Amino acid sequence: MGQAAPARDLPLALKGTDRGKRIITAADDLAHHIGVRPGQAVVKAQALYSDLLLMDAEPDEDREALERLAIWALRLSPVVAADPPDGLVIDTTGADHLHGGEDKMVDAIVARLAETGITAIAALADTHGAAHALARFGGKARLIVPAGQTADAILPLPAAALRLPPPLIDTLKSLGFDRISDLASKPRAPLTLRFGPELGRRLDQALGRLVEPIKSAREVQYIEMRQIFAEPIGAPETIERYTRKLTVDLCDALEVAGLGARILDLLFYRVDNRIESVRVGTAKPVRDVKQLSRLLCDKIETVDPGFGIEVMTLTATAAEPLLVKQVGAAFAGAPKPEVGGLVDILTNRLGQRAIDRPMPAASDLPERSVAWAEPNSEIKQGFPKEWKRPTRLLTRPEPIEVLALLPDHPPRAFTWRGLRHRVASGDGPERIFGEWWKSDPELESVRDYYYVVDDTGKRYWVFRDGDGEFDDTGKQGWYMHGIFA
Known part of the structure; x- marks a missing residue:
């Protein structure tokens, strides 16, 4: 709104009408702090604070914004719908593992909304009705109900949490039905x-006795393939066959559009109005039929067909431009190994953040010279080759007992984890200084690293904490830090 925007230091509320009464429809944090609440009479709200800023509510614009927010949330789950006037309903079945589980998924959703300036209250439960009730009447900003405990969670809530018409809620209150438990026991x-x-x-929907279908938001520009069955299907081999068929059709459409899929959503519409979903993602744009089919078919075992599936849809929820590359030319040299397919398989099985790639980092200290990045990140600089580095670097250096000539000779023997090793040959020292700009104790610290081979041919990387002469450089103890293959 630019210069016409209301002052941030004054409480703001929106007003509208409900059954002929002027009421507050929304209020910001400052207005909440002074006692203004949605549903409150405008006159009462103004009596609480004379300088309360009141603006007309725009429900049509709010509804359009909520629909756009639902489209944005499709990146989190394949089944998302607006839940007017102020909510989203997200069916996370089959998608929570991609976010590291339910806890991390809920935290990620709230954090992403917060980045856009939206304060969200999140509730996760077995049913849409229960999640709706807990988000608005649960009294907590974040609430996850374990599977099978929906009834215990919602029965203490007010009857208004059942999404009933306001006149019916007023009637129930006048008759003493204050809570859901009062109704469920009758x-x-x-x-x-x-x-x-x-x-x-509404009571059966909240308790999971009656299926409540969710009509997912969709954008017209999504590339989608649909299969309608004359008779419902349910056999795993039949589901797999049609999954592969839809994948072929989708890849053909992606090729025409010059796109590659990043997120695929496979939805199964059951005869009982329930939707089963499978979501897979790729590290980079892909339209290879074999690779995408394998990712989707690996998830079919998680699909419960119920009494039968009557419609299947496969949608490229996220797609990016994919350029065709020429391969096989004699002068092109050996092709680079392609590990994208393996990364996608592991990511969809273990979770989006389960696979990382080690990258060189600018540090002389071995434990700081490796950083972790996305599995398909490009390595712009290699690891230093001036000195030998072990195949396995221990998480923490482990103390060892050493027999050595000071100050610069490699160990003649050492004891590690209770076993004594005789050293047949050794090389070093490679002196590494502390990084004084990171901490004061490293100002004069020194490590002397040695590459040693024991009499059985096993190779190790050990170091002395200090230069072997001056105590200011270290404690002069010896440590095991790595093992060579």
């Missing part, structure tokens, strides 16, 4: 006769 027939079928339907 016979269904009298409740339905008096209040209609909506009450029982």
